[in-house]
Amino acid sequence: MEEAHVAEILDGLRAFGANYTEFTTRFAGSLGLHSTDATALVEILYAEDKGAPLSPTRLSERLSLTTGATTNLLNRLERLGHIVRTREHTDRRVVTLRSSSQIEAPAREFFGPFYGNLQALVAQYPPEQVEQFENFLSHLRTSMTDLLADQS
Numbered sequence: 001m002e003e004a005h006v007a008e009i010l011d012g013l014r015a016f017g018a019n020y021t022e023f024t025t026r027f028a029g030s031l032g033l034h035s036t037d038a039t040a041l042v043e044i045l046y047a048e049d050k051g052a053p054l055s056p057t058r059l060s061e062r063l064s065l066t067t068g069a070t071t072n073l074l075n076r077l078e079r080l081g082h083i084v085r086t087r088e089h090t091d092r093r094v095v096t097l098r099s100s101s102q103i104e105a106p107a108r109e110f111f112g113p114f115y116g117n118l119q120a121l122v123a124q125y126p127p128e129q130v131e132q133f134e135n136f137l138s139h140l141r142t143s144m145t146d147l148l149a150d151q152s
Helices: 002-031 035-049 056-063 067-079 101-123 127-150
Strands: 083-086 096-099
Touching: 002 035, 002 101, 035 056, 035 067, 035 096, 035 101, 056 067, 067 083, 096 101
Parallel strands: none
Antiparallel strands: 083 096
16 A cells, blocks of 8 residues: 555656646746756745845756856856846855846746645645645655765
8 A cells, every 4th residue: 555655646746846847947938048047047036035045056056057057057047137146145255146126026927826826725734734744845855865965
């Protein structure tokens, strides 16, 4: 029985991942961007929303890109006016990536319906069940992070 549950969970996660990738690809298309550029932009926006803006190095790690490729990507996004690089840290060598004011509205408009649907879905479950799901996802993320680190 447990193996069937694992297979169902894996299938659901894979399908969600594929759908989310398609969604970000459509976001890229709406902005005339390559999908990798849009994924980077989404990562920057998401990190900002969480109150933990990214550095170029951290973005590079999240996207599995080389430093040079990330620099080229950031140059493109900056030229288009989608991001700005700031030096907010006391160590002025540290660069922080921020979304520009011109991209915030289109991003919120595009992702707003998804976020609204997610809020409505979460509201259908009791808080204890949502907390269990959050814990499961946290442990799953940690497990995958550890596995990836072991393979490095």
